[in-house]
Amino acid sequence: MIKLLYNPAQILTLNTKGKNFKRGAEMNDVNLLTGHSILIKDNLIKEIIPNSETDKVSADEIIDLTDKVVFPGLVECHTHLVFAGSRANEFKMKVTGSTYEDIAKSGGGIVSTMNAVRNSSYEELLELSRRRIIDFIKQGITTLEIKSGYGLNFESEIKLLNVINQLKKEFPIDIIPTFLGAHTFPPEFISDRQGYVKLLIDKLIPFIAENNLSASCDGFCEATAFTPNEIEGIFSAAQNHQMRVKLHSEQFNAIGGLQSAMKFNPLSVDHLEVLKYEDIHHFTNSETVAVLLPGVSYFLNYQFAPARELIDKNSIVALATDFNPGSSHIQNISLIMNLAALKMKMTFEEIISAYTINSAKALNISEQTGSIEPGKFADFAIFDTNDYSDIIYSVGTNLCSMVIKKGNTIYKKPMETYENY
Numbered sequence: 001m002i003k004l005l006y007n008p009a010q011i012l013t014l015n016t017k018g019k020n021f022k023r024g025a026e027m028n029d030v031n032l033l034t035g036h037s038i039l040i041k042d043n044l045i046k047e048i049i050p051n052s053e054t055d056k057v058s059a060d061e062i063i064d065l066t067d068k069v070v071f072p073g074l075v076e077c078h079t080h081l082v083f084a085g086s087r088a089n090e091f092k093m094k095v096t097g098s099t100y101e102d103i104a105k106s107g108g109g110i111v112s113t114m115n116a117v118r119n120s121s122y123e124e125l126l127e128l129s130r131r132r133i134i135d136f137i138k139q140g141i142t143t144l145e146i147k148s149g150y151g152l153n154f155e156s157e158i159k160l161l162n163v164i165n166q167l168k169k170e171f172p173i174d175i176i177p178t179f180l181g182a183h184t185f186p187p188e189f190i191s192d193r194q195g196y197v198k199l200l201i202d203k204l205i206p207f208i209a210e211n212n213l214s215a216s217c218d219g220f221c222e223a224t225a226f227t228p229n230e231i232e233g234i235f236s237a238a239q240n241h242q243m244r245v246k247l248h249s250e251q252f253n254a255i256g257g258l259q260s261a262m263k264f265n266p267l268s269v270d271h272l273e274v275l276k277y278e279d280i281h282h283f284t285n286s287e288t289v290a291v292l293l294p295g296v297s298y299f300l301n302y303q304f305a306p307a308r309e310l311i312d313k314n315s316i317v318a319l320a321t322d323f324n325p326g327s328s329h330i331q332n333i334s335l336i337m338n339l340a341a342l343k344m345k346m347t348f349e350e351i352i353s354a355y356t357i358n359s360a361k362a363l364n365i366s367e368q369t370g371s372i373e374p375g376k377f378a379d380f381a382i383f384d385t386n387d388y389s390d391i392i393y394s395v396g397t398n399l400c401s402m403v404i405k406k407g408n409t410i411y412k413k414p415m416e417t418y419e420n421y
């Protein structure tokens with residue numbers, strides 16, 4: 001089956017010349033093409049051709065994209081999308097002065113979502129999650145990472161991973177499960193930290209690896225969560241089971257998480273709001289992606305990660321929502337992009353690199369997706385504008401009008417007319 005994406009106003013190919021990531025100054029080059037069309041063969045990108053050559057092509061389907069902008073399908077590389085309950089009450093407390101850490105210490109925070117998840121059935125969690133995934137797809141997301149981490153015992157962590165794997169079967173986008181058993185200590189193990197670490201190492205990680213429930217292991221290294229030492233024990237076990245690792249680190253305190261993670265060649269280290277200037281070199285020329293989450297800083301009214309310094313020091317930087325009920329109850333990609341521009345001083349082009357090829361790299365899938373290059377999956381986000389700047393400029397507005405995943409149109413925005421109102 002040959003399809004032709006005909007005559008878009010702009011194509012941002014993000015061409016990496018086979019490198020499959022963009023580092024430092026390369027992030028500024030999105031490879032903008034005009035006067036071109038894209039040929040798709042089955043599920044893959046075949047070729048990008050000048051419009052003048054399209055009459056030689058015999059396509060089974062022509063999709064006219066006149067006056068639209070084509071991006072690689074967006075890659076959302078850090079979410080906690082499968083959760084139950086609401087933490088609106090905590091958000092209200094934050095507005096009147098409590099901090100995220102105060103709330104966590106008083107038994108709220110992650111533990112309150114843990115209780116809601118433990119009390120929810122597999123079916124209930126599925127149903128809550130489906131709506132959220134559709135919301136992401138409508139914004140151009142064609143690859144979505146989802147973490148466990150709100151079960152915090154054997155049964156509930158496996159329930160979460162089973163939900164994520166079921167969603168992966170149901171939806172046409174790629175859904176990538178990450179095991180985050182090391183999110184925080186559940187109340188029953190508060191005075192037996194070693195006991196919980198042992199449960200992760202001896203039971204959960206082997207079971208997850210044997211049953212292919214997740215290929216990567218995440219953790220939270222923080223004063224209120226895991227120590228660097230505990231993280232290293234957990235990551236060793238994960239690596240012994242051929243899992244790749246990634247870490248939530250330097251969110252509130254720099255306690256050595258970054259240094260511990262780096263011993264394990266992590267796919268990414270995420271958050272980095274309090275990353276010290278002298279620690280930036282860990283990302284310079286490294287294959288580890290710095291995943292920045294400006295929605296968290298906004299939602300917690302907190303400082304932003306040093307994106308400019310990371311990029312200027314030749315790092316691979318990605319962006320994500322961190323969508324979760326506590327620290328970033330935000331699913332809006334346009335808002336995240338706008339925050340990255342205004343609050344972290346990233347250029348529009350760097351932001352687009354960060355939400356496509358570099359976020360794919362953070363998930364270890366950038367050889368298959370994240371840029372418009374022949375041989376990659378035909379994954380596209382198509383926007384209803386003729387200038388890509390509008391996507392970041394139009395804060396909070398969803399300009400995505402069509403989503404193509406592996407060659408199939410999986411979403412098309414319904415035509416809105418005044419008569420509908």
Ligand code: NIG
Nearest residue numbers: 110220248322324325326327
């Ligand atoms: O990425 N930092 C730790 N974990 C999540 C928050 C989870 C929650 O508050 O429910 C995060 O910010």
Ligand code: FE
Nearest residue numbers: 078080248322
């Ligand atoms: Fe997170």
